[in-house]
Amino acid sequence: xxxEPTELALELVRRDADACVxxxxxxxxxxxxxxxxxxxxxxxxxxxxVLVDVSGLRLTRPSAAQLxxxxxxxxxxxxxxxxVLFGVGPELARSLTAMRVAExxxxxxxxxxxxxxLGRRPPAVAxxxxxxxxxxxxLPRRARPHVGTPIESSA
Numbered sequence: 001x002x003x004e005p006t007e008l009a010l011e012l013v014r015r016d017a018d019a020c021v022x023x024x025x026x027x028x029x030x031x032x033x034x035x036x037x038x039x040x041x042x043x044x045x046x047x048x049x050v051l052v053d054v055s056g057l058r059l060t061r062p063s064a065a066q067l068x069x070x071x072x073x074x075x076x077x078x079x080x081x082x083x084v085l086f087g088v089g090p091e092l093a094r095s096l097t098a099m100r101v102a103e104x105x106x107x108x109x110x111x112x113x114x115x116x117x118l119g120r121r122p123p124a125v126a127x128x129x130x131x132x133x134x135x136x137x138x139l140p141r142r143a144r145p146h147v148g149t150p151i152e153s154s155a
Contacts, residue, residue: 008032009056010039019049019118021111025056033067040071044081051114055087062095069104078104078122086114 008026015021020043024036043050052068059065068083075081086108088096096102103123108114 008035010035013053015047019051019115020047021051021053023053023056027058027060028064028067029060030064033064037067037071040068040083041075044072044075044083048080049082049118050084051111051118052083052085053087053111054085054092055089057092059092059095062099065096065099065101068101072105082118084108084114084117086111 008024008028011023013021013023022039022043026032028036040050040052068085072078072081072083084106085096085101087110088107093102093107096105096107106114106117106120106122108117
């Protein structure tokens with residue numbers, strides 16, 4: 001029995017006018033998650049709409065799957081950045097649902113279904129905002145547009 005970790009492979013399948021399609025296969029562990037995080041982040045920042053084929057993906061640690069919602073949130077979240085995982089088998093779907101990944105990153109059976117989901121808002125939307133980077137506005141005023149709280153008039 002080999003003690004060497006199974007390699008993780010990441011491939012750019014295609015990039016068209018609508019989206020970037022990546023394929024991830026092999027074992028996703030906490031050690032290999034960085035490779036996927038960098039590739040998905042770059043694609044989201046470059047194109048904004050990313051489909052990831054996970055049909056060949058195995059989770060060594062289910063918590064490693066948190067890279068998908070965390071990466072989406074870090075680059076601005078929906079609607080600016082849109083991410084859908086497809087080719088999700090029953091076992092992987094159970095893990096992603098249990099880890100609450102499917103709440104912010106939709107799951108699809110195939111690429112056609114994934115493309116349709118790019119236009120739909122996921123059940124939950126998460127975004128990251130560094131309030132220390134703002135200039136001139138108070139922190140509450142900068143935060144309001146991101147949480148949906150209307151700005152009150154100061155009359």
